Amino acid sequence: MTNSARTxxxxxxxxxxxxxxxIYYDGxxxxxxxxxxxxxxxxxxGATTSGCTIDSYGHNVAGANFVQxxxxxxxxxxxxxxxxxxxxxxxxxxxGIGGATVLDSINGSADPISQAxxxxxxxxxxxxxxxxxxxxxxxxSHAQIVVGQxxxxxxxxxxxxQYGQYVATWMATVQQNLNADxxxxxxxxxxxxxxxxxxxxxxxxxxxSGRAAAxxxxxxxxxxxxxxxxxxxxxxxxxxxxxxxxxxxLYKFLGDRAGTAMGRTVQILLGR
Numbered sequence: 001m002t003n004s005a006r007t008x009x010x011x012x013x014x015x016x017x018x019x020x021x022x023i024y025y026d027g028x029x030x031x032x033x034x035x036x037x038x039x040x041x042x043x044x045x046g047a048t049t050s051g052c053t054i055d056s057y058g059h060n061v062a063g064a065n066f067v068q069x070x071x072x073x074x075x076x077x078x079x080x081x082x083x084x085x086x087x088x089x090x091x092x093x094x095x096g097i098g099g100a101t102v103l104d105s106i107n108g109s110a111d112p113i114s115q116a117x118x119x120x121x122x123x124x125x126x127x128x129x130x131x132x133x134x135x136x137x138x139x140x141s142h143a144q145i146v147v148g149q150x151x152x153x154x155x156x157x158x159x160x161x162q163y164g165q166y167v168a169t170w171m172a173t174v175q176q177n178l179n180a181d182x183x184x185x186x187x188x189x190x191x192x193x194x195x196x197x198x199x200x201x202x203x204x205x206x207x208x209s210g211r212a213a214a215x216x217x218x219x220x221x222x223x224x225x226x227x228x229x230x231x232x233x234x235x236x237x238x239x240x241x242x243x244x245x246x247x248x249x250l251y252k253f254l255g256d257r258a259g260t261a262m263g264r265t266v267q268i269l270l271g272r
Contacts, residue, residue: 016103022142022271023262024094024103025033025074026134026170027149029244030094030192033072033251036242039064064242071248073149076255077235077262084263089270093143095130102150102166106173108133134173139184144269145262146174149209151192151227153246155201164209171217186269188213188262191227192238193254196243203227224261226254 076096081090097104099220100118108119118130130137138146148170154163167189174187191207206226208235214221228251230236237243239250246254 008071017087018270019270021090021144021266023074023077023090023145023266024138024141025077025092025094025096025146025147025149027096027102027147027190028152028192029096029098030093030152030187030246031073031149033069033075033096034068034098034245035069035221035247035251036064037244057230066245069246069248069251071252071255072267073251073255073258076252079261080256080259080263081266084259084272085266085272090266092142095137096149097130099153100150101154102163102170103134103158104147105148105150105152106134106166107134108167120129125191134176136189138174138177138179141179143185144180144183145188145256145265147188147190149190149192151203152195155206155252160205160209164208164213166225167210167214169215171172171213171221174222175217175219186265187217188224188265190224191259193230193246193250194227196240220249222262224258226257229257230254 034116045212072094074092074096078090078092081092083187097118104118104259119133148167150167151163154166158166171189174185179185189210191210194203207225211223233255234250236246236250239247241247
């Protein structure tokens with residue numbers, strides 16, 4: 001089910017009396033909005049070459065500085081929501097964690113393969129101070145919409161079949177639990193934008209597994225197909241200095257589409 005499909009079913013109990021909707025963005029470094037600045041362009045063998053330019057397919061960057069982009073995708077979604085529904089009607093929270101996989105998010109700590117403390121609040125690498133398991137975090141939140149956005153790291157650490165299983169678990173965790181206000185939450189799955197590293201596995205089987213999980217969820221989960229849409233409709237490679245993390249222009253493009261895609265769900269929750 002892609003973003004052209006029907007709007008997800010919304011439980012009437014999720015309609016807050018104060019008519020404010022909170023969107024919880026759960027994801028990795030591209031959700032947080034990391035972007036590369038400077039550094040030395042290298043080709044895939046790691047050797048610096050004069051022939052490897054910013055537009056070379058599959059380039060990497062050595063010694064780059066990574067900063068949060070001026071425009072992040074959740075930040076842009078906030079702007080879209082403000083324009084559509086007025087300031088204060090929607091709050092978009094950015095809970096992206098660099099290096100995270102969907103399994104990391106579910107468990108609240110790194111999976112056995114990566115062995116990195118993404119969701120440990122004592123770790124200085126925890127950019128958004130997002131701690132603990134997905135279930136625990138959501139139960140303590142006021143989120144009515146939870147957007148999952150993973151793949152960047154997952155494709156290196158698990159098979160497409162495992163990815164699909166974990167995506168299904170992520171969706172069930174959102175759908176089967178209540179937030180801090182005793183309300184059900186609506187899950188939305190956003191496919192991560194493409195990367196141009198030549199060592200990356202084929203994203204196709206992972207996307208297929210995620211879509212299958214969304215279609216099998218109860219109720220089915222809206223999928224925002226930003227991977228394929230970006231691939232087909234945006235000159236995206238020049239916007240990835242390190243071949244992974246977008247610049248502000250690409251984050252803006254992604255946020256505009258994501259905000260538009262989930263707009264009807266937000267409108268229903270606001271009772272408009």
